[in-house]
Amino acid sequence: MSSPHIAFIGAGNMASSLIGGLLAEGFQTNQLIASDPGAETRSRVAEQFAIATTDDNAQAVAGADVIVLAVKPQVMKAVCQALAPQLSAGQLIVSVAAGIPCASLEKWLGDVAVVRCMPNTPALRRQGVSGLFANARVSSTQRALAEQLLGAVGIYLWVEQESLIDAVIAVSGSGPAYFFLMMEAMTEAGAKLGLSRADAEKLALYTALGAADMAIHADVDAAELRRRVTSPGGTTEQAIRTFEEGGLRNLVEQAMNNCAARAAEMAEQLGQ
Numbered sequence: 532m533s534s535p536h537i538a539f540i541g542a543g544n545m546a547s548s549l550i551g552g553l554l555a556e557g558f559q560t561n562q563l564i565a566s567d568p569g570a571e572t573r574s575r576v577a578e579q580f581a582i583a584t585t586d587d588n589a590q591a592v593a594g595a596d597v598i599v600l601a602v603k604p605q606v607m608k609a610v611c612q613a614l615a616p617q618l619s620a621g622q623l624i625v626s627v628a629a630g631i632p633c634a635s636l637e638k639w640l641g642d643v644a645v646v647r648c649m650p651n652t653p654a655l656r657r658q659g660v661s662g663l664f665a666n667a668r669v670s671s672t673q674r675a676l677a678e679q680l681l682g683a684v685g686i687y688l689w690v691e692q693e694s695l696i697d698a699v700i701a702v703s704g705s706g707p708a709y710f711f712l713m714m715e716a717m718t719e720a721g722a723k724l725g726l727s728r729a730d731a732e733k734l735a736l737y738t739a740l741g742a743a744d745m746a747i748h749a750d751v752d753a754a755e756l757r758r759r760v761t762s763p764g765g766t767t768e769q770a771i772r773t774f775e776e777g778g779l780r781n782l783v784e785q786a787m788n789n790c791a792a793r794a795a796e797m798a799e800q801l802g803q
């Protein structure tokens with residue numbers, strides 16, 4: 532489908548990142564509509580992206596090829612149950628919600644084609660990475676449609692088991708926050724070492740960008756790139772030793788396990 536119409540249900544952080552990325556990629560404003568109960572949110576989205584907005588989810592989904600469910604998991608059941616009678620045959624549901632399984636969406640929406648997707652907010656800059664899982668009703672054309680949507684805002688990969696979406700959340704869905712935390716901490720520490728806050732922030736952010744770009748394009752892994760920065764007896768060695776002795780690897784593993792466990796817990800609590 533060359534010019535699909537896409538309705539966003541919920542126009543908050545994640546929807547805005549996707550909308551911004553789609554428009555930057557060349558989607559037309561008249562292909563997109565966003566529905567949200569918040570008047571301020573609708574004004575912001577209309578002003579920022581010049582797309583149609585509404586507070587009526589039923590109006591948003593009428594005629595849409597793809598319906599992106601981008602509300603908080605806590606309201607997903609009510610949103611879906613209200614939306615179910617408004618859906619037409621052939622529409623593809625793309626849910627970006629953490630912790631809401633396909634089976635729950637099918638229970639609330641009926642016999643629908645669902646792609647469960649875990650994107651991340653760098654989609655706004657078309658630097659997103661998404662994990663996708665399709666239920667059995669998704670046709671090959673609809674798979675291609677989901678790929679067109681998420682491919683417009685970054686890269687994507689399909690997982691063959693739905694449970695792996697929780698692992699995707701732990702790595703990349705929530706992952707930007709881990710790197711932002713690192714940037715905050717490096718900025719603070721740089722400022723304490725005497726740099727201006729602005730300079731410390733610039734150095735930290737561009738270092739993150741450069742390291743990621745280098746790691747993506749290198750023909751060796753991150754461990755080898757790290758070793759190449761770490762001169763024996765030099766400065767980096769002291770920093771890395773401090774991280775290792777402080778248990779950074781264990782901490783990262785624990786954090787990601789807790790993240791995935793929370794997604795599973797949400798499925799128990801909110802998916803009924």
Ligand SMILES: NC(=O)C1=CN([C@@H]2O[C@H](COP(=O)(O)OP(=O)(O)OC[C@H]3O[C@@H](n4cnc5c(N)ncnc54)[C@H](OP(=O)(O)O)[C@@H]3O)[C@@H](O)[C@H]2O)C=CC1
Pocket residue numbers: 540541542543544545546566567568569572588600601602603604606610627628629649650651652704705
């Ligand atoms: N933020 C992220 O980095 C990521 C988020 N996600 C998923 O995206 C989803 C949305 O998260 P996020 O964008 O951060 O949350 P936000 O709160 O920023 O956005 C959700 C929006 O939905 C609106 N909303 C509430 N009720 C309804 C309704 N009945 N109909 C339509 N819209 C409604 C909310 O309005 P109001 O505020 O007035 O309630 C809010 O504007 C979540 O399910 C989350 O798991 C996935 C990947 C990454």
Ligand SMILES: O=C(O)[C@@H]1CCC=N1
Pocket residue numbers: 629700704705
């Ligand atoms: O924190 C959350 O629950 C959402 C899902 C992944 C990123 N943000």
